Amino acid sequence: MTRIARRMADIQPFHVMEILKRAHQLSAAGRDIIHLEVGEPDFPTPQPMVDAARRFLEGGHVHYTPALGLTDLREAISRFYHDRFGTDIAPERIIVTPGASGGLMLALGVLTDPGDEWLLPDPGYPSNRHLVRSFEGRPVALPVDATTRFQPTPAHLAQAWTPRTRGLMVASPANPTGTLLELDEIEALQQAVSARGGVLIVDEIYQGLCYGVEARTALSRLDDVFVVNSFSKYFGMTGWRLGWMVVPEAYVRDIEKLAQHFFISPSTPAQHAALAAFEPATLEILETRRHAFAERRNALLPALREIGFRFATEPQGAFYLYADVSDLADSSETLAQRLIEEAGVATTPGLDFGNNAPEKHLRIAYTTDEGRLVEAAERIARVLKHL
Amino acid sequence: MTRIARRMADIQPFHVMEILKRAHQLSAAGRDIIHLEVGEPDFPTPQPMVDAARRFLEGGHVHYTPALGLTDLREAISRFYHDRFGTDIAPERIIVTPGASGGLMLALGVLTDPGDEWLLPDPGYPSNRHLVRSFEGRPVALPVDATTRFQPTPAHLAQAWTPRTRGLMVASPANPTGTLLELDEIEALQQAVSARGGVLIVDEIYQGLCYGVEARTALSRLDDVFVVNSFSKYFGMTGWRLGWMVVPEAYVRDIEKLAQHFFISPSTPAQHAALAAFEPATLEILETRRHAFAERRNALLPALREIGFRFATEPQGAFYLYADVSDLADSSETLAQRLIEEAGVATTPGLDFGNNAPEKHLRIAYTTDEGRLVEAAERIARVLKHL
Numbered sequence: 001m002t003r004i005a006r007r008m009a010d011i012q013p014f015h016v017m018e019i020l021k022r023a024h025q026l027s028a029a030g031r032d033i034i035h036l037e038v039g040e041p042d043f044p045t046p047q048p049m050v051d052a053a054r055r056f057l058e059g060g061h062v063h064y065t066p067a068l069g070l071t072d073l074r075e076a077i078s079r080f081y082h083d084r085f086g087t088d089i090a091p092e093r094i095i096v097t098p099g100a101s102g103g104l105m106l107a108l109g110v111l112t113d114p115g116d117e118w119l120l121p122d123p124g125y126p127s128n129r130h131l132v133r134s135f136e137g138r139p140v141a142l143p144v145d146a147t148t149r150f151q152p153t154p155a156h157l158a159q160a161w162t163p164r165t166r167g168l169m170v171a172s173p174a175n176p177t178g179t180l181l182e183l184d185e186i187e188a189l190q191q192a193v194s195a196r197g198g199v200l201i202v203d204e205i206y207q208g209l210c211y212g213v214e215a216r217t218a219l220s221r222l223d224d225v226f227v228v229n230s231f232s233k234y235f236g237m238t239g240w241r242l243g244w245m246v247v248p249e250a251y252v253r254d255i256e257k258l259a260q261h262f263f264i265s266p267s268t269p270a271q272h273a274a275l276a277a278f279e280p281a282t283l284e285i286l287e288t289r290r291h292a293f294a295e296r297r298n299a300l301l302p303a304l305r306e307i308g309f310r311f312a313t314e315p316q317g318a319f320y321l322y323a324d325v326s327d328l329a330d331s332s333e334t335l336a337q338r339l340i341e342e343a344g345v346a347t348t349p350g351l352d353f354g355n356n357a358p359e360k361h362l363r364i365a366y367t368t369d370e371g372r373l374v375e376a377a378e379r380i381a382r383v384l385k386h387l
Numbered sequence: 388m389t390r391i392a393r394r395m396a397d398i399q400p401f402h403v404m405e406i407l408k409r410a411h412q413l414s415a416a417g418r419d420i421i422h423l424e425v426g427e428p429d430f431p432t433p434q435p436m437v438d439a440a441r442r443f444l445e446g447g448h449v450h451y452t453p454a455l456g457l458t459d460l461r462e463a464i465s466r467f468y469h470d471r472f473g474t475d476i477a478p479e480r481i482i483v484t485p486g487a488s489g490g491l492m493l494a495l496g497v498l499t500d501p502g503d504e505w506l507l508p509d510p511g512y513p514s515n516r517h518l519v520r521s522f523e524g525r526p527v528a529l530p531v532d533a534t535t536r537f538q539p540t541p542a543h544l545a546q547a548w549t550p551r552t553r554g555l556m557v558a559s560p561a562n563p564t565g566t567l568l569e570l571d572e573i574e575a576l577q578q579a580v581s582a583r584g585g586v587l588i589v590d591e592i593y594q595g596l597c598y599g600v601e602a603r604t605a606l607s608r609l610d611d612v613f614v615v616n617s618f619s620k621y622f623g624m625t626g627w628r629l630g631w632m633v634v635p636e637a638y639v640r641d642i643e644k645l646a647q648h649f650f651i652s653p654s655t656p657a658q659h660a661a662l663a664a665f666e667p668a669t670l671e672i673l674e675t676r677r678h679a680f681a682e683r684r685n686a687l688l689p690a691l692r693e694i695g696f697r698f699a700t701e702p703q704g705a706f707y708l709y710a711d712v713s714d715l716a717d718s719s720e721t722l723a724q725r726l727i728e729e730a731g732v733a734t735t736p737g738l739d740f741g742n743n744a745p746e747k748h749l750r751i752a753y754t755t756d757e758g759r760l761v762e763a764a765e766r767i768a769r770v771l772k773h774l
């Protein structure tokens with residue numbers, strides 16, 4: 001009787017959930033587990049944003065908003081682009097969404113016909129290929145490696161493009177590798193894509209989380225691009241489910257239609273919290289956190305290198321390290337299992353991020369304080385000496 | 388350069404937004420507008436739920452939850468089915484979603500292959516056909532009328548079923564008609580559907596909002612059914628974006644995968660508010676409101692009948708009246724325009740709900756207090772006397 005749609009055979013779960021489940025079992029049994037697998041900041045939502053939401057909630061009047069979001073919030077985001085990047089974006093092109101996830105769904109829903117191919121760097125954020133598949137598109141992996149900082153180039157694109165290709169998705173900073181694209185590189189990709197009649201989607205969800213380099217946006221160079229962003233990571237709002245997207249004007253009306261039916265509107269309390277996201281008091285908190293992330297990275301990276309984790313490229317953003325562990329184990333999955341069982345350290349095996357040498361890679365998130373990170377490295381070192 | 392996916396040509400906006408826009412213009416110009424077009428309760432979220440959310444937010448620790456929702460909330464919903472309906476539902480079969488909208492997306496995403504047909508009563512909730520189309524399914528309208536209380540029967544089904552039919556979607560109480568299905572009727576529909584190898588989706592979002600009859604759930608009779616529900620309407624939580632769905636066990640794992648990629652997780656503050664939804668203090672507030680809705684209905688229905696609005700069937704649920712206005716105007720759209728311009732009363736023309744005689748029908752929502760409803764009827768009467 002059960003008949004499940006064919007697409008589901010191609011849609012994988014987040015494999016890291018298995019590690020997480022095991023971590024919870026071990027914790028419940030009294031083991032101390034250090035979590036290096038978690039893709040969200042450990043910091044709470046900044047107090048000015050929490051206060052804004054709590055004030056809004058006082059009256060209890062929590063109704064639907066327009067499908068594209070509160071006008072005030074769209075204008076605040078527009079001002080943010082102006083103040084931070086010197087870029088003028090009309091509020092009408094800004095779509096408030098339920099997380100970057102919601103933005104990615106709307107973009108792909110409006111752009112993808114059945115059979116359309118999307119080029120996705122591999123390794124990359126796992127949901128992208130499953131969202132493409134959900135709308136009956138075909139995700140096509142672009143295998144990328146340390147030689148191009150795990151980012152695709154026009155050469156990758158030229159090789160993989162077919163008459164059915166609809167476009168390219170990139171992320172900067174990227175998950176799982178933490179690497180950035182230079183604006184020149186994004187512009188070159190956009191030229192290569194649009195010369196072929198395609199569309200470029202740039203996921204800037206980790207914007208603001210970069211270390212030793214300036215935050216940037218594709219929008220300071222390009223109009224004809226879909227830019228996905230979110231309040232989840234830099235702004236510390238994961239559980240609120242709020243993001244935004246900037247799209248070419250010609251797509252706004254269709255995206256609005258789809259947003260009405262998919263979501264009715266984005267979370268109202270989250271939108272009121274986000275209205276305080278760009279206040280100086282909030283931005284000060286966020287910059288302090290960014291410095292803390294930078295210090296964590298600077299502590300963890302050499303400690304892991306010493307153990308034998310290899311990093312061919314220095315990650316400059318997000319809160320991830322993507323380690324080549326092929327000197328330490330035949331399979332990153334077996335290694336991750338060993339690390340959780342023997343060292344009490346949870347990590348994410350490459351498997352979640354694609355099919356490009358996943359067995360050689362582990363993703364390590366520095367979403368835990370520096371003391372714990374150092375302890376994790378020590379524990380891992382102890383276990384691996386018994387190899 | 389702009390190339391929009393073919394599905395978008397079939398996806399309509401909520402047409403009522405045009406009326407809403409005009410209402411805002413008139414308000415801004417100083418006109419007093421009575422809103423009978425709004426599909427959400429005017430009441431605030433009950434205080435115990437607001438308090439629960441505000442307490443949770445205090446610490447600012449608003450992180451992702453499991454994709455299927457907080458275990459505590461799934462268990463609370465399970466207890467609610469037990470306490471209110473005497474029905475035992477395993478918490479594992481309960482999926483917490485971003486509104487009923489999210490539940491409908493997950494259900495259709497997991498069930499619909501390209502070209503699959505879904506039978507949808509017409510008039511019906513507009514998003515259903517667009518969500519079916521979004522996953523490349525084919526929405527097939529079942530024209531229903533007052534002779535079957537605007538609900539489909541096994542006879543409708545037998546006539547429309549083809550080898551490509553995947554199933555039937557119904558709502559009880561329904562939008563826009565406010566009519567209910569008896570449990571015997573739901574059971575007969577389920578038998579007719581499953582005898583043909585299909586699936587029945589029952590939308591119970593207006594459960595709890597019924598007048599003169601007991602609230603009911605398909606789950607007290609059936610296991611092999613998808614039941615969609617929401618905290619939006621009865622629980623007064625529209626803007627929070629939270630709902631739930633009960634599914635046959637065999638679908639849970641696939642729905643979890645899709646939920647991870649579509650939504651990551653439902654709103655965390657909303658889930659904490661919802662944990663207080665089933666407390667006696669909350670339920671008492673909700674029952675008081677239900678009585679207020681009943682009184683509004685009892686005041687408005689005869690007043691509109693007197694003006695010439697026809698109701699062949701007495702609506703027993705939701706907060707809508709679906710009026711036959713063919714004695715008053717050739718087109719419900721023209722009438723709605725006249726009512727907003729001349730009477731300052733906003734209503735929803737049938738157009739939003741399908742292609743089955745929409746020009747004859749207006750939807751009137753009693754989501755405004757009784758005094759304003761009576762005034763609206765008086766204003767409409769004055770305008771229509773000048774016909």
Ligand SMILES: Cc1ncc(COP(=O)(O)O)c(C=O)c1O
Pocket residue numbers: 039098099100101102125171174175203205229230231232238241242243650651
């Ligand atoms: C690259 C990337 N894009 C999008 C998302 C979705 O995040 P959200 O929906 O919380 O904004 C994530 C989450 O981890 C991500 O890593």
Ligand SMILES: Cc1ncc(COP(=O)(O)O)c(C=O)c1O
Pocket residue numbers: 263264426485486487488489512558561562590592616617618619625628629630
């Ligand atoms: C019949 C019906 N189903 C589903 C929905 C979606 O509501 P929500 O996503 O707020 O739960 C609505 C909203 O009006 C509705 O009327």
